Amino acid sequence: AQSVTQLDSHVSVSEGTPVLLRCNYSSSYSPSLFWYVQHPNKGLQLLLKYTSAATLVKGINGFEAEFKKSETSFHLTKPSAHMSDAAEYFCVVSDPGNTDKLIFGTGTRLQVFP
Amino acid sequence: DTGVSQNPRHKITKRGQNVTFRCDPISEHNRLYWYRQTLGQGPEFLTYFQNEAQLEKSRLLSDRFSAERPKGSFSTLEIQRTEQGDSAMYLCASSLGQGTDEQYFGPGTRLTVT
Numbered sequence A: 001a002q003s004v005t006q007l008d009s010h011v012s013v014s015e016g017t018p019v020l021l022r023c024n025y026s027s028s029y030s031p032s033l034f035w036y037v038q039h040p041n042k043g044l045q046l047l048l049k050y051t052s053a054a055t056l057v058k059g060i061n062g063f064e065a066e067f068k069k070s071e072t073s074f075h076l077t078k079p080s081a082h083m084s085d086a087a088e089y090f091c092v093v094s095d096p097g098n099t100d101k102l103i104f105g106t107g108t109r110l111q112v113f114p
Numbered sequence B: 001d002t003g004v005s006q007n008p009r010h011k012i013t014k015r016g017q018n019v020t021f022r023c024d025p026i027s028e029h030n031r032l033y034w035y036r037q038t039l040g041q042g043p044e045f046l047t048y049f050q051n052e053a054q055l056e057k058s059r060l061l062s063d064r065f066s067a068e069r070p071k072g073s074f075s076t077l078e079i080q081r082t083e084q085g086d087s088a089m090y091l092c093a094s095s096l097g098q099g100t101d102e103q104y105f106g107p108g109t110r111l112t113v114t
Helices: none
Strands: A003-006 A010-014 A019-021 A023-026 A033-038 A045-050 A056-058 A064-068 A073-078 A087-095 A098-104 A108-113 B005-007 B010-013 B019-024 B031-037 B044-050 B053-057 B065-068 B075-079 B088-095 B109-113
Touching: A003 A087, A003 A098, A010 A019, A019 A108, A023 A033, A023 A087, A033 A064, A033 A073, A045 A056, A045 A064, A045 A073, A073 A087, A098 B031, A098 B044, B005 B088, B010 B019, B019 B088, B019 B109, B031 B075, B044 B065, B075 B088
Parallel strands: A010 A108, B010 B109
Antiparallel strands: A003 A023, A019 A073, A023 A073, A033 A045, A033 A087, A056 A064, A064 A073, A087 A098, A087 A108, B005 B019, B019 B075, B031 B044, B031 B088, B044 B053, B065 B075, B088 B109
16 A cells, blocks of 8 residues: 655754654555645645656755655655744645555654744 | 634534534635644545535444535535544635646534533
């Protein structure tokens, strides 16, 4: 079965320093992968998605992720954290039997300190 | 485009009572999804609709749960004889069509069963 593993439940960074949120996936073939962000009291928002085109995917708010098949990873990065980036981030894979069905990881809470 | 809306935002009910939640998707979005998110976990797929047709139901959706989308626009999710284990955030999302179209999420309805 498809699944994603988010390796860190919490990540803390200082404002202006790089962000790395790690995600590994399990799949028997090339999956569709996403990163969603959830701010308190707001709906989940799509940051970026990978659908077998370019392996380096650029998203909104300066985030990007690189699909590495050899490592089965899809880590999310940002060169410089901003206070407004503090939120919960979810790595997501689509179900191969039904690409409309999203399978979420357990989430990584990002804290940004001034 | 006013986004996906969900009502109510919060619901507190006593065990054994029935509750109903409403989701209004983005207009012209054909697909509508329901997810459940418990504390500290990522959202889990429950069911989804293509227009008024319910296409798939998760094993998580016991026979106490029923979802409808009678005219292919708004949807309702009803839980009968609520249990404390039903306490969660219920999320609704919509998308234009199939495959890897972005799913736009509403803010959710938080259910607390006492």
